[in-house]
Amino acid sequence: MGVSEGTVVQVDAKQVLVDLAGEVVPAALRGTLFEDLGTTKNPVAVGDRVRLDEDAEGPAVAQVLPRRNHLSRVASGHDPREQVLVANVDQLLVIGSVRQPGFSSNRTDRILAACEWHEIPTIVVFNKIDLAKRDEAAALEETYASVPVRVLRTSAKTGEGVEELGELLRDQVSVLYGPSGAGKSTLINQLEPGLNLKEGRISSYWKQGRHTTTFSRLHPLSMGGAVVDTPGIRVFRLFDVSxxxxxxxxxxxxxxxxxxxxxxxxxxxxxxxxxxxxxxxxxxxxxxxxxxxxxxxxxxxxxxxxxxxxxx
Ligand SMILES: Nc1nc2c(ncn2[C@@H]2O[C@H](COP(=O)(O)OP(=O)(O)OP(=O)(O)O)[C@@H](O)[C@H]2O)c(=O)[nH]1
Ligand SMILES: [Mg+2]
Ligand SMILES: [Zn+2]
Missing domain, CATH: 1.10.40.50 (Probable gtpase engc; domain 3)
Structure with missing residues (x-):
């Protein structure tokens, strides 16, 4: 293989999957990548451009190339380090369902603030509009339009707004982010049925998602561009902002x-x-x-x- 460059499409514990001009190959993570990380938890994230080299054990990530941007947060309640969620993206879409689960202003506002901090353009998508009362969606739209941030209503069930969503994603590298059960994977399946992403069920008692998507993955879109499907977020805390x-x-x-x-x-x-x-x-x-x-x-x-x- 020699030395080559590609884009990380998935990060697992000990290896990453790298897209090398359309071919996805596994690559190991060299121990040297974990040196000098300082307060950052993960050396490589989905969307990273990496340089691979190959030894007897196969391809490995030799270097993470400089990022054009990235999104990060505090890793967890027990781990105060920075977790880099995604790198080198054109835009982030906060997917929130208006019902089942109900819209979380708090989580949305946290993500918007983080994107403002990292200078990543954002769009707020109100999905499951088929389940909403008319005034409900209008009030949410008004709040976010006045931030200002671009807003869009969609329903993966009736197809409302899905074409418009496709137009927004075309030729862009986009991240779909939001709580479990909001419909991130379902919306991506609508736009690219061949991906066949796993869709979850909503718990009938809690009206919440069940964390169906368990890892972030960058998927190329046949209309041009690529989209990152992400696992539903529970908590989002800004890293290193005063x-x-x-x-x-x-x-x-x-x-x-x-x-x-x-x-x-x-x-x-x-x-x-x-x-x-x-x-x-x-x-x-x-x-x-x-x-x-x-x-x-x-x-x-x-x-x-x-x-x-x-x-x-
Ligand atoms: N009524 C209605 N149901 C929807 C809509 N979009 C998605 N759903 C349903 O909501 C459930 C959850 O959808 P997913 O696509 O798995 O949600 P997700 O955001 O990917 O969730 P995680 O992977 O857990 O983060 C599924 O049963 C979908 O069929 C919608 O617009 N309207
Ligand atoms: Mg999902
Ligand atoms: Zn004041």
């Missing part, structure tokens, strides 16, 4: 903050804060503000950050 930086990751809050009495207003207790009034006047969605406040609280109590954040 409380001060968080304000700028909510464009709607950032916009209003010029009317606050203090330039460095954190919008949670200061006198003369414009957010209070904006909330009364309906200029900011209560869900957006509460997402912000919850994340602010979390970042302030982050032990990694406590040294550089003074208590106000």
């Amino acid at each position: 409380a001060r930086e968080l304000r700028d990751l909510f464009p709607d809050i950032h916009r209003l903050s010029q009317h606050c009495q203090f330039d460095d207003c954190s919008h949670d207790h200061e006198p003369g804060c414009a957010l209070d009034r904006a909330l009364d006047e309906g200029l900011i969605a209560p869900t957006r503000w509460s997402s912000y406040l919850e994340m602010l609280d979390e970042l302030r109590t982050d032990p990694r950050r406590s040294s550089d954040e003074e208590a106000p």
Whole structure:
């Protein structure tokens, strides 16, 4: 094989799958990749461009090439390191179902803030629109359109919005991200039936997904472009963002903050804060503000950050 370059389409514990000009091959991860990782957990992510070389044991990743962008989060409640979720993407689509499971503003807002931080363009998709009451979807759309972020309604069941979704994905490298059961895999199957991705059932009691997709995978689309199907997220915590930086990751809050009495207003207790009034006047969605406040609280109590954040 010699030395060659390709794109990582899947990451397993000890090996990755790499697309080498259309052919997907397994490649081992060399121990050297795990040196000098610092506070990062994983050396390689789906979407990474890698250089492979080959020894007696077969192909191995020799080097991860510089990333054009990436999305990361805190690995888990027990592991404060950075987990890189995906690299080198054009856009991320937050897939939320309006019902079964109900739409999670909090999770959506966390992902949007992370994409703002990593400068990844986003689209919010309200799926299962066939199950929604008319006003329900309109209110959600209004909230997100005012962020502003592009919004789209879809139903993998009736086909509403699916063609438009296809147009958005064409020739782009996109990630579909969101809670379990929202319909990520089902929507991708609608656009590329040959992939035959596993679709889950919704628990009849909890009205939640069952974490059917268990690993991220980059799939090429025959119309051009590629899409990453991801496992449903439970918790999403921003990695290495300060409380001060968080304000700028909510464009709607950032916009209003010029009317606050203090330039460095954190919008949670200061006198003369414009957010209070904006909330009364309906200029900011209560869900957006509460997402912000919850994340602010979390970042302030982050032990990694406590040294550089003074208590106000
Ligand atoms: N009524 C309705 N059901 C849908 C729609 N889209 C998906 N579903 C159903 O929702 C269930 C979950 O869909 P999946 O595609 O497995 O959801 P997912 O987001 O991939 O979930 P995970 O892989 O667990 O993260 C399946 O039973 C789908 O048939 C929709 O637009 N309307
Ligand atoms: Mg899935
Ligand atoms: Zn304020």
